[in-house]
Amino acid sequence: MNFAWNEDQLALHEHALSFARDLDFSKISAGEFPMEAWQSLGEFGYYGLPVDSRYSPCGSGFDILTTVKILEGLGQGCADTGILFAGAAHTFACVMPIYEHGSETLKHELLPALTSGEKIAANAISEAEAGSDIGKLTTKATREGDYYIINGAKSYVTNGSVADYFVLYATTNPKFGYLGQTAFVVPADLPGIEVGKSYKKLGLDSAQLNQVFFDEVKVHKDYVLGSEGQGARIFAASMDWERCCLFALFIGVMQNDLERCIEFANTRKQGDKTISKFQAVSHRIADMEVRLQSARLLLYFAAWQKSQDVDNTKAVASSKLAISEAFVQSGIDAIRIHGAAGYLQESGIDSSIRDALGSVLFSGTSDIQRELICNRLGLL
Numbered sequence: 001m002n003f004a005w006n007e008d009q010l011a012l013h014e015h016a017l018s019f020a021r022d023l024d025f026s027k028i029s030a031g032e033f034p035m036e037a038w039q040s041l042g043e044f045g046y047y048g049l050p051v052d053s054r055y056s057p058c059g060s061g062f063d064i065l066t067t068v069k070i071l072e073g074l075g076q077g078c079a080d081t082g083i084l085f086a087g088a089a090h091t092f093a094c095v096m097p098i099y100e101h102g103s104e105t106l107k108h109e110l111l112p113a114l115t116s117g118e119k120i121a122a123n124a125i126s127e128a129e130a131g132s133d134i135g136k137l138t139t140k141a142t143r144e145g146d147y148y149i150i151n152g153a154k155s156y157v158t159n160g161s162v163a164d165y166f167v168l169y170a171t172t173n174p175k176f177g178y179l180g181q182t183a184f185v186v187p188a189d190l191p192g193i194e195v196g197k198s199y200k201k202l203g204l205d206s207a208q209l210n211q212v213f214f215d216e217v218k219v220h221k222d223y224v225l226g227s228e229g230q231g232a233r234i235f236a237a238s239m240d241w242e243r244c245c246l247f248a249l250f251i252g253v254m255q256n257d258l259e260r261c262i263e264f265a266n267t268r269k270q271g272d273k274t275i276s277k278f279q280a281v282s283h284r285i286a287d288m289e290v291r292l293q294s295a296r297l298l299l300y301f302a303a304w305q306k307s308q309d310v311d312n313t314k315a316v317a318s319s320k321l322a323i324s325e326a327f328v329q330s331g332i333d334a335i336r337i338h339g340a341a342g343y344l345q346e347s348g349i350d351s352s353i354r355d356a357l358g359s360v361l362f363s364g365t366s367d368i369q370r371e372l373i374c375n376r377l378g379l380l
């Protein structure tokens with residue numbers, strides 16, 4: 001077993017890290033979508049990392065492990081995890097389903113502008129009564145000639161207010177449960193679409209989260225991803241991407257927090273000793289390191305399995321669960337180590353715990369990851 005990254009992967013990681021460190025958020029007010037940073041990330045190539053260059057000049061066609069390594073660098077270097085989260089929701093829950101399940105025409109039509117970041121996409125599946133269990137979506141799509149008429153409301157849509165397209169899941173045949181759902185690309189400027197106000201959230205401030213309403217929205221059949229009835233399968237595949245790649249960002253954030261904690265512990269003095277000499281502090285940092293490295297190795301294993309032709313459900317769920325729970329625990333530890341200084345917004349260390357609490361909810365809650373693991377262990 002070889003754990004070494006090759007020279008290209010290491011260089012790409014370094015490039016991502018230094019690019020992300022240079023992004024400037026000083027002129028952005030709280031809760032604002034940083035459009036300039038979004039565009040810079042597009043120029044960097046964020047939104048096309050795994051997409052073949054056949055479909056877009058911004059597609060790099062990287063394998064998933066290389067993609068993960070680049071995302072770690074972005075997460076480690078970027079002062080605003082919210083914009084990276086918005087970019088990951090766009091790339092892994094929208095660009096990838098279009099890339100993997102869209103028709104050739106649709107891919108050539110949409111992917112150039114989506115991978116450059118000129119256009120923004122948002123994934124719309126969750127509803128007021130369908131969060132963890134998406135078996136009964138009340139949003140309906142009814143076929144009329146060459147069109148589908150879409151009616152319904154989606155409750156938590158990342159990028160909702162800035163979206164040019166929605167990757168939307170709707171019920172086309174209520175009798176068939178999961179097999180009666182279909183995935184659509186819905187242009188956001190179609191008549192009948194209304195976007196609610198951006199929610200005020202606990203963390204990931206700059207990512208916009210909205211309700212979106214669809215009232216008699218007429219979508220051409222060519223905008224179906226895969227075929228009618230394949231929606232649940234397409235969504236599951238997009239969650240595999242999201243659970244690996246989006247969560248690689250948080251490995252980077254935890255790495256940054258760990259390095260800051262080590263530096264702080266080695267310089268902050270109480271009495272005549274640095275606090276690193278107190279076992280309570282140094283052991284807490286050792287625990288952060290072990291938690292981070294275990295989650296990171298689970299991620300690399302999940303990403304490797306995803307690149308193989310094997311069932312990766314348990315590996316991907318384990319990795320998502322380990323990363324998000326480690327992120328919460330390490331977010332708390334980082335504040336404890338910094339004392340009151342860590343509780344101040346100006347420290348920047350406070351944002352990790354706020355961002356981390358969202359990570360145990362989206363892309364399937366921790367409980368749902370445990371259910372997936374139990375299922376593969378033969379317990380359910």
Ligand SMILES: Cc1cc2nc3c(=O)[nH]c(=O)nc-3n(C[C@H](O)[C@H](O)[C@H](O)COP(=O)(O)OP(=O)(O)OC[C@H]3O[C@@H](n4cnc5c(N)ncnc54)[C@H](O)[C@@H]3O)c2cc1C
Nearest residue numbers: 123124125126131132156157158358361362363364365367
């Ligand atoms: C920051 C953020 C961004 C998001 N972005 C998007 C987006 O872009 N697009 C989108 O469609 N959605 C998005 N969501 C919604 C997210 O996917 C849902 O919040 C998530 O699936 C959970 O659904 P829910 O909130 O309705 O909670 P519920 O499903 O009602 O769950 C409530 C509690 O019950 C537990 N629970 C529920 N069912 C089970 C079960 N079967 N077994 C064990 N425990 C269970 C849950 O773990 C949780 O603790 C986002 C959410 C957040 C917080």
